[in-house]
Amino acid sequence: GQNIDQPTEMTATEGAIVQINCTYQTSGFNGLFWYQQHAGEAPTFLSYNVLDGLEEKGRFSSFLSRSKGYSYLLLKELQMKDSASYLCAVKIGANNLFFGTGTRLTVIP
Amino acid sequence: DAGITQSPRHKVTETGTPVTLRCHQTENHRYMYWYRQDPGHGLRLIHYSYGVKDTDKGEVSDGYSVSRSKTEDFLLTLESATSSQTSVYFCAISESSGQLDTQYFGPGTRLTVL
Numbered sequence: 400g401q402n403i404d405q406p407t408e409m410t411a412t413e414g415a416i417v418q419i420n421c422t423y424q425t426s427g428f429n430g431l432f433w434y435q436q437h438a439g440e441a442p443t444f445l446s447y448n449v450l451d452g453l454e455e456k457g458r459f460s461s462f463l464s465r466s467k468g469y470s471y472l473l474l475k476e477l478q479m480k481d482s483a484s485y486l487c488a489v490k491i492g493a494n495n496l497f498f499g500t501g502t503r504l505t506v507i508p
Numbered sequence: 509d510a511g512i513t514q515s516p517r518h519k520v521t522e523t524g525t526p527v528t529l530r531c532h533q534t535e536n537h538r539y540m541y542w543y544r545q546d547p548g549h550g551l552r553l554i555h556y557s558y559g560v561k562d563t564d565k566g567e568v569s570d571g572y573s574v575s576r577s578k579t580e581d582f583l584l585t586l587e588s589a590t591s592s593q594t595s596v597y598f599c600a601i602s603e604s605s606g607q608l609d610t611q612y613f614g615p616g617t618r619l620t621v622l
């Protein structure tokens with residue numbers, strides 16, 4: 400079977416840095432995706448890792464360790480608009496994604 | 509914006525009635541997907557399509573059928589809706605850029621089965 404674990408909720412302060420962890424045990428691995436989802440809206444693509452290491456995209460970075468089945472999303476200089484759910488998803492096979500249940504991040508002033 | 513629309517955006521129906529949700533895309537993407545999203549479960553794949561008339565089951569396909577008679581439209585049908593199918597339904601397409609295939613989501617349909 401497939402399993403992805405993420406913390407259910409996190410709270411962080413505006414301007415700070417937060418790290419959202421994701422661990423996975425899946426049959427097959429062709430990459431790991433992070434999506435952002437604001438309440439009542441569709442998920443939007445943030446980042447993708449297929450090789451070990453860190454991928455940086457502005458204020459957001461994502462890290463992958465395939466040997467440990469582990470990824471994290473790092474958000475720097477937090478803004479109030481970053482309050483959202485962050486979804487970790489593993490690509491299995493050619494095109495299918497298996498999603499975790501998501502981490503709800505609340506940014507406080 | 510990957511040019512995906514879903515209709516209807518909201519629907520309330522009664523148990524036992526048939527329901528069809530439509531996903532429409534304007535950019536000729538080959539792969540299309542239907543997911544449902546429920547609290548505590550995240551996004552779960554219902555069915556997907558890899559071309560006209562080519563579809564396959566996902567993780568939670570029981571009680572759902574799909575059809576794709578044109579590249580741009582992917583229909584999800586609940587033959588006889590049940591309260592357990594109350595959910596938010598998202599359609600997605602897969603867009604390729606080099607080695608990367610990324611899924612982009614439509615705005616969602618909130619379905620309530622009474």
